Amino acid sequence: MTLAELLKRSVLFLCLGVSLQGVEAQVKPDGPDIYGAKNKFGVMAEYSNDSSHIILGQSENIKLGAVGVQYQRRLFATRYFVFSYAAEFRPVILESIPTQTLTITEVFGGSTIPPQTFTDSPSLTARCVPGDVKFSPPAVPPPYIYASEIITTCGRQTNFAQGLSPAGFRVNFRPRHRLQPTFSTLEGYIFSTKPLPIAGAGSFNFAFELGAGLEYYLAPKRSVRLEYQLQHYSNGYTADTNPGVDSGIFKLSYSFGR
Numbered sequence: 001m002t003l004a005e006l007l008k009r010s011v012l013f014l015c016l017g018v019s020l021q022g023v024e025a026q027v028k029p030d031g032p033d034i035y036g037a038k039n040k041f042g043v044m045a046e047y048s049n050d051s052s053h054i055i056l057g058q059s060e061n062i063k064l065g066a067v068g069v070q071y072q073r074r075l076f077a078t079r080y081f082v083f084s085y086a087a088e089f090r091p092v093i094l095e096s097i098p099t100q101t102l103t104i105t106e107v108f109g110g111s112t113i114p115p116q117t118f119t120d121s122p123s124l125t126a127r128c129v130p131g132d133v134k135f136s137p138p139a140v141p142p143p144y145i146y147a148s149e150i151i152t153t154c155g156r157q158t159n160f161a162q163g164l165s166p167a168g169f170r171v172n173f174r175p176r177h178r179l180q181p182t183f184s185t186l187e188g189y190i191f192s193t194k195p196l197p198i199a200g201a202g203s204f205n206f207a208f209e210l211g212a213g214l215e216y217y218l219a220p221k222r223s224v225r226l227e228y229q230l231q232h233y234s235n236g237y238t239a240d241t242n243p244g245v246d247s248g249i250f251k252l253s254y255s256f257g258r
Helices: 003-027
Strands: 039-048 063-077 081-108 116-119 131-135 145-173 179-192 204-219 222-234 245-257
Touching (some): 039 222, 063 145, 063 245, 081 179, 145 204, 179 222, 204 245
Antiparallel strands (some): 039 063, 039 245, 081 116, 081 145, 131 145, 145 179, 179 204, 204 222, 222 245
């Protein structure tokens, strides 16, 4: 074997070794190949301190808190992202909704009838603005009303609901790293024993949410996830009124899989 042939074979073996090492580095990186399990189960808690017109909703100042369970199934994966089916059931949803109470005082002129005050029962409202309005119509013969006052006071009422979101997906990026950016969307419904968010709005509402966050793997198949979600629910004009609710929600989840 000549020196030239020896050098040629050495270069070929060196190139082959470098290629195999590159392939091995792509297939078997440090740590597990892909974090997460084929099937994942989880528990979650979420909270929103306010609502406003973000997407379509008109209701304001609604607070929301919920706990629930999650299911996720990996559909396909690459070295750059994992795409999964996602579903969520929230057996307990608590909503703190604004109420308004009207107190009306009527004064009669030129008669012995004393002022009369009427106070309505608190009613759910899409927006409550406290205030005091006084009204004095033109002088009329007694004993007609010649002055009135309407006082609006605001309060809150907590309603209970449940929610199921069977149609959703989740995308996790950088699946070979412990810390992964994630994006998700969920679609389903919210059902309550009382109309939500106000009287006449119906007790069945369609719901969807989307958002992003970070998921950190404590172990190859156990993780915690923090997300910010934009949630909207409304009845789709299946009831007399359809104010809708938009909320910005912080969601904390713990997941495990097999």
